[in-house]
Amino acid sequence: MARHGHHGHNHGHGGHGQSRGRGADCCPETSEGEHRLVLAGNPNAGKSVFFNALTGLYVDVSNYPGTTVDVSTGRYGDHTVIDTPGVYGVSSFNDEERVARDVILEASMVVNVVDATHLDRDLFLTLQLIDLGKRVIVALNMTDEAERQGEHIDPAKLSELLGVQVIPTVAVRGQGLKELKESLELVCSGRADPDLEAELAPLLGRGIPWAHALLILEDDPVVSARHGLTPGGLRDDLYRRRRGRVAAIVKAVRSPSPERFSLAGFLAKLTIRPLTGLPILGLVLAALYYLIGVLTAQIVVNFTEKTVMRGFYEPFVRRLVGALAPAGTPLGTILIGEFGVLTMTVTYLVGLLLPLVVVFYLAMSVMEDSGYLPRVATLADRALVKIGLNGRAVIPLILGFGCVTMATITTRLLGSARERTIAVALLGLAIPCSAQIGVIAGLLAGTGPLTFILYAGVMFIFFGVIGALLERFLPGRSTDLLIDLPPLRLPRVDNVLAKTWGKSVMFIREAGPLFFYGALFIGVLQVTNALPRIEAFFAPLTVGWLHLPKQAADAFIMGIIRRDFGAAGLFTLALTPVQRIVAAVTITLFVPCIASVTVIYKERGLREASVLWFASWALAFGVGGLVSMALGLAGLGV
């Protein structure tokens, strides 16, 4: 197989065979013998099914250096198979595109997954890959769905016009995968834009590889900078020519077949019409709340945390470790005490967080794969524009109710730094994560519906006010919604499970150490007897201003590490209903957990992270005190 692969380097069709093999010049870590098979395609074209079919179980998901984009790598024969984020073209409009661009530039061959129902949209990337001089095979996917929607595509004709192999597939049913694997040996470069040769000549003359030269002409700022050049300024012209070629190809290969009514298509329309879309959204959110907030946070966690971890695991580890470091000794307190790194850390991580995170990612994967999220973005756009965001921001904001840390990471998909600042601020200040919601629900439980309404009302108003203020006073301009609405589809179980598994493992790997250090810190405070002094120091704030018991300071110290931790600390105090609302509001608005702060610092820099952190102190105690005062004036005081 290795020998066949080498043949590929002399396999020129497109008239610029010299561009190939150069990959080795620009990326020294790619040895001649290594075959980098890259999967590329538009979002929702079905790439991941091909990836799984080629690589099987042994897949490595890793973070692409310098970004928050994950890239999956696996092996097929002697090929290294690399999946790329779904993109509409090779360029640098966002992080996903920058990652896909670099992976594609280093590819020795590209399997381009094309959604047959969106031929017009997807062939732009195909032609761009061909223009870049890449060796390409086209997997024409979802041909069955295209037929149902009234479009027949002639794969032979398409192959002839593109100059590369086209394999019709229905990947979710395994159709065409065998043919695709067999044809990998015959990969070749296709029919590029004939005028490119002359346009690229000056850059090629300076020793710049073909693919890089094209991206420089297409105004890619990053690739231009890498070669110390200014962008070529031909993007508009090149894009329009490519579009023209796409239109001509589509016209030649596609013929209408009778359109049939589709339930998914009908439902899809209802989801974006406000009159029907808003009730549907309400139902979806209620179902999500029930799944995560009730079934998981209460029933499942009750079992995993109380029964399994506190009932079996903690006594076990206490007996085991207690022999060496008895409880009450400094080491014993740190290891197996109330906040012990072997007791509380593990209980929280495994018993509380893991079930929540798994179910949350499961729900998110279903939402993602079904194509529903962009529809929510469309519905929410109008409201989000008022707080300086656009509809796209619903994704991080909804994710924030699961875990603020991972939601902060996804703010990368927003269009401008201004939007990222606003979204991160809202996430850090005003959105309680699922773990925290669970504990707060417990704190407010049994005090009647009025406290819930008051709590939720204060939080909602705060969210709106902070957003509106940021929109008003932050310089610059946010980007507008421009989002592709994929058809609604039933998600594939194995895809959803694979995604959930990968993301859950990543999350625990990231959060685990932070939990450990946090517990260590509290343990040291306990051992050195610093807690009572901290309580006394904060008494004017906790007792004088918020009208809470002085032990509430412990809860806030714990809250610095994790807010749900802090809320759990409040749980143990005897509080009146009014004190409960004040405490719940204050702890929700309090500083983001250490994991979030770390991510905010990585994403937004030291200055923004510090401003946010100190602002949340002021806002939490400020708003908490005001609520306490207002409720006191209303005659509900303590």
Place this chain on the structure above:
Amino acid sequence: MTLDKALRGQWAAIQELPEGNVRAQIIRFGLSEGEAVQCEEALPGGPIVIRKGTFRLAIGRRLARQITIRMLSHQPGVER
């Protein structure tokens, strides 16, 4: 006339797109000048959803105001 004025079900030809990155993105999606599209949905005060064949794109209202269109009385290529 601009795209934000389009009503549900209407057909229009795109006449002019705004400059910059957003222009490149729209062209990449397949909606260059001269293309005929149908307004699938116009959310009150919110985005316009346009459709070209089976491809649907939601466009924020402020961006829609920057896209010039020409109204078409019916779907191009379809006899009335």
